[in-house]
Amino acid sequence: MFKFLRSPAITVTLLAGAAGILLVLYAWRLPPFATSVETTDNAYVRGYVTLMSPQVSGYVVDVPVKDYQQVKQGAVLAKIDDRIYAQKVAQARAALDAQKASLANSHQQELSANANINSAEAQIDSANAALKRAELASNRIQNLGDRGIASTSETEQAQSTLDQAKASVHQAEAALEVAKQSLAAIIVNRASLEANVVGAEAAVHLAEIDLQNTAITAPRDGHLGEVGVRIGQYVAAGTQLMAVVPDDVWVVANFKETQLGGMKVGQPVVISVDALNRRELKGHIERFSPAAGSEFAVIKPDNATGNFTKIAQRVGVRIGIDDDQQIAELAPGLSVVVHVDKSAEPLRQTSEN
Numbered sequence: 001m002f003k004f005l006r007s008p009a010i011t012v013t014l015l016a017g018a019a020g021i022l023l024v025l026y027a028w029r030l031p032p033f034a035t036s037v038e039t040t041d042n043a044y045v046r047g048y049v050t051l052m053s054p055q056v057s058g059y060v061v062d063v064p065v066k067d068y069q070q071v072k073q074g075a076v077l078a079k080i081d082d083r084i085y086a087q088k089v090a091q092a093r094a095a096l097d098a099q100k101a102s103l104a105n106s107h108q109q110e111l112s113a114n115a116n117i118n119s120a121e122a123q124i125d126s127a128n129a130a131l132k133r134a135e136l137a138s139n140r141i142q143n144l145g146d147r148g149i150a151s152t153s154e155t156e157q158a159q160s161t162l163d164q165a166k167a168s169v170h171q172a173e174a175a176l177e178v179a180k181q182s183l184a185a186i187i188v189n190r191a192s193l194e195a196n197v198v199g200a201e202a203a204v205h206l207a208e209i210d211l212q213n214t215a216i217t218a219p220r221d222g223h224l225g226e227v228g229v230r231i232g233q234y235v236a237a238g239t240q241l242m243a244v245v246p247d248d249v250w251v252v253a254n255f256k257e258t259q260l261g262g263m264k265v266g267q268p269v270v271i272s273v274d275a276l277n278r279r280e281l282k283g284h285i286e287r288f289s290p291a292a293g294s295e296f297a298v299i300k301p302d303n304a305t306g307n308f309t310k311i312a313q314r315v316g317v318r319i320g321i322d323d324d325q326q327i328a329e330l331a332p333g334l335s336v337v338v339h340v341d342k343s344a345e346p347l348r349q350t351s352e353n
Helices: 008-027 083-146 152-212
Strands: 037-047 050-052 058-062 076-080 215-217 222-224 242-245 249-256 268-273 279-292 314-321 335-341
Touching (some): 249 335
Antiparallel strands (some): 058 076, 076 215, 268 335, 279 314
């Protein structure tokens, strides 16, 4: 037996076999290498990378920022020639003044229509008074004519005056109705004039918004990426000019589905950053992806085929970085290694699960 083991080739073979077995046990986390710590290097730093684009078109007249510069919220990143948009604001305001003048004229027309109604009512009163006098005169002439005192011509003249008085009453009543209809038309048309004023005010606001949008500003504090726009360049709405990267960062670790058992929101996480000489940072699990990464792929895998090989899917886990740590060097896209101890109790509760 010992002579058999003294053979170098056999010894090397046995050692290689033992090493292979131990390697397999380690790779599959089987005893004696079983552990509650799950590790993945399929993890990256993430952040809110905002691509800045203009909402209006025009020639760029100023780019006061440089590549990778730190900016504050509201800082001007680029300026588009605003002369045309300033004139559009003036044009919209002039149109608004014209619509307001039309509305004011409508109120004046209402006052005039009310005056016409009062005048028509007075004319009716006057016509009724004239009609009453004509009726009395006609009755007197008729009585005198019946007694042979008044001539036929006088009787006919009195009757004609009476008819004219009646016609004047009808004319005055018609004039009153016309005045009332004119007032109603003015009031009905006013709604359209008021709508025109509202529309003109909206046009002014839109023109002012376009004028304000000629200055592209930073939506929040952060650092710029490469500035791709140049002075004199014509840009259209939606053209990508540059990116703003805020300081808020987190980690997304893609664990295999076989590693997720026992992971909970709030469990502590150790993050090893490659770019920082593998310095370790502390974090915690914030939430889990609602589906495996394959479900979000543009071209989803089709497993309904004759030949099928089961592959462990990966699920994204969002990991927040604990406060009071130096993370200024972290940038979205950096690679990290994540260690999660599934036996640890959650240290914090998050509002989003």
